[in-house]
Amino acid sequence: MTLTRRFRALKLWLVLRCYGAEGLRDHVRAHVRMAASFEGMVRADARFEVVLPRGFALVCFRLRSPARFGGEKTANELNRRLLEEVGGVYMLRCAIGSTLTEERHVREAWKVVQDRADSLLRKMEIICSVLA
Numbered sequence: 001m002t003l004t005r006r007f008r009a010l011k012l013w014l015v016l017r018c019y020g021a022e023g024l025r026d027h028v029r030a031h032v033r034m035a036a037s038f039e040g041m042v043r044a045d046a047r048f049e050v051v052l053p054r055g056f057a058l059v060c061f062r063l064r065s066p067a068r069f070g071g072e073k074t075a076n077e078l079n080r081r082l083l084e085e086v087g088g089v090y091m092l093r094c095a096i097g098s099t100l101t102e103e104r105h106v107r108e109a110w111k112v113v114q115d116r117a118d119s120l121l122r123k124m125e126i127i128c129s130v131l132a
Contacts, residue, residue, distance in 0.1 A: 031057040031096045034106045038094050041110045047117055057096040063117050 019027060035057040042048045042061045052060040092113065096106065 027099070028056070031101065034096045034101065034103055035059050035094070037103065038096070038106050038110060041107075045114065047121070048113075051091045059094040060091045061094070062091040063120065 015024060035054055039050060039054050039059045039061075042050055042059065047064055048061050049064050050059065050061050094106075094109065
C-alpha cells in the first residue's frame with residue numbers, strides 16, 4: 001500500500017469486512033425493495049408522477065399541476081423548490097441508502113411529501129380563487 005495516495009479501496013474493504021459479501025447483497029436488495037415500495041406509493045397518488053425509471057434505490061418523481069392551475073405550464077413552478085433539475089424538469093429524488101433505514105421510515109417520508117403537496121395545492125387554490 002502506497003502512502004502517497006488515498007487508499008480508495010479501504011472504504012469498500014471496510015464495508016465488505018463489516019457486512020460480508022452476502023450481507024452487502026442483502027443490504028442493497030432491501031433498499032431496492034424499499035425504493036420499489038416508495039415508487040408504488042408515488043404511482044398510487046394521482047397528484048404525483050414518476051419522472052425517470054427507478055434506478056436501484058433512487059426514485060425521481062414530481063408533483064403534477066392540476067389543469068385548473070395551468071397544468072404542465074405551472075408544474076415546474078410548483079416543483080421549483082425541489083432539489084434536482086434534469087432536462088429542464090424539476091423533481092424530487094428519494095434515495096434510500098442509510099444502513100438504519102426501515103420500511104416505516106419510507107412510509108413516513110412519503111407522508112411528509114404528501115402533506116407538503118397538500119399545503120402547496122391549498123395555497124394554489126387560494127391564489128386562483130382570489131385572482132378569479
